[in-house]
Amino acid sequence: MKRGLAFAWIIAMIMASGCGQTGDTLAEAIERGYITVGFANEKPYAYKTADGELTGEAVEIARVILERLGIQEMRGELTEFSSLIAGLQAKRFDIVTAGMFINAERCEAVAFANPEYSIGEAIAVKKGNPLNIKSYEDIANHDTAKVAVMAGAVEIGYLEKSGVSKERMVIVQDQDAAINALQSGRADVMTMTGPALQSRLDTAQDPNIERVTDFEQPVIDGQDVRGYGATAFRKEDTAFREAFNAELEKMKESGELLEILRQFGFTEEELPGDATAEELCKP
Numbered sequence: 001m002k003r004g005l006a007f008a009w010i011i012a013m014i015m016a017s018g019c020g021q022t023g024d025t026l027a028e029a030i031e032r033g034y035i036t037v038g039f040a041n042e043k044p045y046a047y048k049t050a051d052g053e054l055t056g057e058a059v060e061i062a063r064v065i066l067e068r069l070g071i072q073e074m075r076g077e078l079t080e081f082s083s084l085i086a087g088l089q090a091k092r093f094d095i096v097t098a099g100m101f102i103n104a105e106r107c108e109a110v111a112f113a114n115p116e117y118s119i120g121e122a123i124a125v126k127k128g129n130p131l132n133i134k135s136y137e138d139i140a141n142h143d144t145a146k147v148a149v150m151a152g153a154v155e156i157g158y159l160e161k162s163g164v165s166k167e168r169m170v171i172v173q174d175q176d177a178a179i180n181a182l183q184s185g186r187a188d189v190m191t192m193t194g195p196a197l198q199s200r201l202d203t204a205q206d207p208n209i210e211r212v213t214d215f216e217q218p219v220i221d222g223q224d225v226r227g228y229g230a231t232a233f234r235k236e237d238t239a240f241r242e243a244f245n246a247e248l249e250k251m252k253e254s255g256e257l258l259e260i261l262r263q264f265g266f267t268e269e270e271l272p273g274d275a276t277a278e279e280l281c282k283p
């Protein structure tokens with residue numbers, strides 16, 4: 001009954017919004033029986049397992065919600081992180097489930113659902129931390145230190161605001177290339193979100209590199225940075241995003257959201273609280 005009502009509400013929203021002005025991605029996906037999702041193979045947010053199964057916190061949260069909205073199947077479109085937004089706009093896929101952080105610049109291009117988690121940053125270095133790097137400022141203040149960072153990621157902006165010049169960044173296309181740069185010595189540091197970095201280290205099992213456990217979170221504009229990740233929609237898919245948000249809210253209240261996050265190594269501290277896309281989109 002509840003599902004039936006939700007379904008009727010979604011269709012009513014789409015009809016009420018008027019054809020032409022509003023995206024019909026949701027109705028099309030329901031009709032087709034599947035939805036295509038952009039992802040960047042970044043564990044634990046969205047990735048394919050060795051068996052080719054699409055999973056990750058962002059994927060599994062979306063999977064539950066999409067099923068409740070009437071879409072039974074998700075088909076992943078592997079895309080470089082830096083091309084996810086352009087791919088969504090170009091309709092190469094219907095939504096982005098990559099745990100992408102909400103920020104003002106991205107909100108100009110796409111519409112985010114409310115956040116599903118929040119997280120901080122991390123760095124890894126050569127064993128023993130020979131350059132004694134504990135913060136982004138330490139990279140900036142060192143004479144030669146280079147940091148590997150993924151193209152299109154927010155960390156590039158954080159590094160710049162911490163005084164690290166572009167010449168000191170080894171900008172790579174994905175997280176595998178970031179760890180390769182550190183292992184091969186092309187970079188002295190790699191940075192990404194805490195869970196992504198830990199997952200890379202766990203997979204690499206390389207005794208010559210280590211996480212900096214006393215890393216100081218970057219302080220940008222007087223505040224410790226914290227990223228809030230969410231599913232992204234095309235701007236015109238307003239009704240779809242609202243329906244998604246309504247289901248997400250129920251999952252937050254019931255504790256189902258935390259249950260899924262926990263399966264991917266997140267803790268209660270990483271819940272998004274009452275943060276909204278609207279406030280996180282503000283410049």
Ligand SMILES: CC1=N[C@H](C(=O)O)[C@@H](O)CN1
Binds near residue numbers: 098101102
């Ligand atoms: C989940 C994720 N968040 C950051 C971002 O949104 O830019 C980057 O670290 C890339 N991956």
